[in-house]
Amino acid sequence: MQSSRPDGGGSEMTTCRLPTGVTLEYEVIGDTGAEVVCFVHGAAANMRQFEVQQQRFVPSHRVLRLSLRGHGGSSAVERPRPSDYARATLARDVVALWDELGIASAHVVGNSLGGLVGYELLSLAPGRLRSLTTFGTTAALASPPALRWTMTTLQRLLGSRGMSRLLARTASHDRAVAQLVAEMCRSADARALRLVMHDIATYDYTAFLRQQTLPLLLVRGERDDGINANLGSTLTALAATPRFTLVDLPGTGHFANLERPDAFARVLTRFLVSVDDASAVRSPYRRAVGSKAKDEPVRELQPA
Template identity: 35%
Template sequence: MQDQHLYRAADGTPLSYRRLGRPGGPAIVLCHGLAAGSSQFDADATHFAARGFSVLLPDLRGHGASGAPATRAPDAFTIATLANDMAAMLDHADIAQVHWVGNSLGGIVALDLVGRQPQRFASLALFGTALALNLPPGLGAVFPALYAVLGADLLARITAANTTRHKPARPVIADMARAFDPKVGAALTAHVRRYDLHESALRYTGPVLVMVGGRDTAVNLALRPSLRRLAGRPNWTIVDLPEAGHCANLDATDDWRAALTSFWSASASTSA
């Protein structure tokens, strides 16, 4: 059974998440990246729900079925604001602790929240997520410009082709990109172009999994130095997925699911 739930953020923004699986089962959050949505994880949610998990699929503000502040001002799209939205979701769902799986922006949001509210996390898994970025200013203007020049449909198809080599995954990515508001992209990019969440990540002592997509070239340039810094920490597990791109769940599905299942099993054994 799948249910959609609506709640409001602290600033009144209407937000949405879907929930499926066994009530009372171990809780998983599958959180999407920038210009995507919860539909990125539809098949994975069904897979894990059938195995006894309770799965939450949020749409971050400005994405999917969630709303956005009318002004689309950057101040309404800080990393901390999105993280607080997710804490409010867990409160609304009455879930004390989750296994968080974040892709790209969904991982960035989790890295912020885990440093401030670590008690909410049974574990943290990241893919397509750099722990720090330092990109030039002005990137936010790229989103509206590309949508204006290319149009939403063509840009969505180009985005999908550049995101994955796995052709069956491209329609999913294109549909999410086509529905995305470029003004939201501009507001979010003002914050995610430059951040450093190493200290937040290092404060968390629970189990962490980083899945490194072999074909996620751009993110890996920023991620690899962080992994060298984190190598040897007993609570960090790093797994290479050679055929995975930025959205590993869509183009290396079996390996991605297997890595998570093994990680959660090992984490449960360690806790026991």
């Protein structure tokens, strides 16, 4: 491990060379005896996405945020194959970093691609997740071949800088958030981004999720139209698990933690307390008995 550069938000980053062959940038702060919360960003973003959440949760938890391979200050594979940026490969990097840091278990919070990495962590190291929170993530997606070709071609033509300019206009209704997303995109490796986007174009975790028993939280952004249109089978699968909660976060899109950080923190805090506090007789985050609708058979809780 070695000291590295500032992350652009005032924090000093650390890097770690992993047995998986890449170097990841990360920051971990907080009491070493506290429960760990591990934040995993979305495609084209990096660890800067969770700087605000790190400050909010460090009084009660040990907080780890990281940049996935090919993102931020983490290294990219020089001559990458598709498998070098597969979801399972990204998850193996996270587990390797946990091993290097002596982290036995963690609450995982993932946005978009980070949520898919969370699903892979459930498969790779199920006993090491205390809970999994996802937002901007659907458990099943089947992009048409024409759309996959269009996205791949667009990324190849625009590169990271061109994509960042596009994201600055489209990533969020909040201009400051869109600008931050664009800045993060500029530091992503263009080849890595193309392979990641190709890998996440088609997948289905719904059958796998039905088998899970750990606490699961899905935060749904009101304006995250692309994801919300594909959430039906995800909600049905998650509702079949014993400890699932769905929370709607009004006024947010794909980057709920950036668009309404205080409300996001309240939702996540209440959920983590409900998991960490073994003495709680009944948590406010319990799956409701019965169903509201065929495609949404769980109670929706609004943030306090």
